[in-house]
Amino acid sequence: MRLSIRLLAPIAVAAIATPAQAQFFDRLLDRAERAVKGEIEGKVDREARKVTRCALGDATCIKAARSRGEEPEIVRRESGPKAYPVIDGDREIRFPMGERSFADAVVTYRPGDRRGLSRAVQGQGNVLGAPDGAGGAPCAARGDCPVVALAPGGEMVVRFTDNVLTGSGDDASDLWIFTGDAHSRLSVEVGVDGKTWEPVGSVHGPRGGVDIDAAGFGPYAAFSHVRLKNLPGDGISARPAVATIDAVGAISTRELGQ
CATH class of the missing domain: 1.10.287 (Helix Hairpins)
Incomplete structure (x- = not known):
């Protein structure tokens, strides 16, 4: 039109x-x-x-x-603490609420330019729940790891429904983004209502943490929404234009309403 x-x-x-x-x-x-x-x-x-x-x-x-012949993604709700083989500096990353620490809902998904994106990487449920690629190699290297792709101009908003993201009061990572490959570059914003956003950093590579205390938000913060956008390349290194996301997890978190 x-x-x-x-x-x-x-x-x-x-x-x-x-x-x-x-x-x-x-x-x-x-x-x-x-x-x-x-x-x-x-x-x-x-x-x-x-x-x-x-x-x-x-x-x-x-x-x-x-x-329709589809098998929907269903988020598992185990709540015990769980560690993943990820190191943030000299710290092992532990998710205190286990699989409940991870995003529960997709609010919006705008993949950007869909040309070149297969249907498999546009399955929005692939981003929910615990990471599929946490057992070692990034998703792209395993080939059996469902991810969501963001083409140039793409963005995605996810939400925690039974917990909120908080600061930790120190310089440790509070939010962890598992991507699908070593080339992904994502900007990270957080919000309380999905309408107003606060930029808190970015993630480059197969996975990375964000310290929201560094952006001015401490233990009393209570963010339920996370917005991720595909960042353009740096113009120097050759990299795919598409960024992928496997999971979004809150390390510093508390039960909703607490």
Whole structure:
């Protein structure tokens, strides 16, 4: 639709006599383009909500997915402390709430330019729950590790539903992002409502931690949302334009409502 509008625009403008009419026509074009973009993003967001319902164990959603020949991602809810073979400097990373420490819901998924992205790496549920690639090699090296891809311009918002992300009061990592390969570059923002965002750092490589205390948020912070965006390359090293995400985990965390 955008292409059709743009092709018709010069013909229509040529027939308009005054600058005021030309400006009016431009506003019409902008509104039409925003309407098309809003419809596309609305469909993506509806799909994100559907994935979330399945992941949290909604029986109707799971039955519908299986009737289509799909096996939905279901987040496991084990709560005991669990360590993953990841080192942050000289510290071993431990997730105090076990698998409940990881993101539970997809709020939005906008993959960016989908060209070149297979359906397998657009499965939004792949980012939920504990990391699939935590046992050693990054996901891309194993080949059996489900991830979500962000093309240039892509972003994803995930949410914790039964816990919140806090600061730790020291320089240790509070949030850990497991990506799917060694080339991913992601900016990281946190929020309390999914509308207002606070930038807290970035992650480069197959996995990395973010210290939200360094951004001014201590143990009394209570963030439920995390937004990840694909960062452009540095212009020096050759790297794929696509970033991938395996899991998002809160190291510094407490139960919702505490």
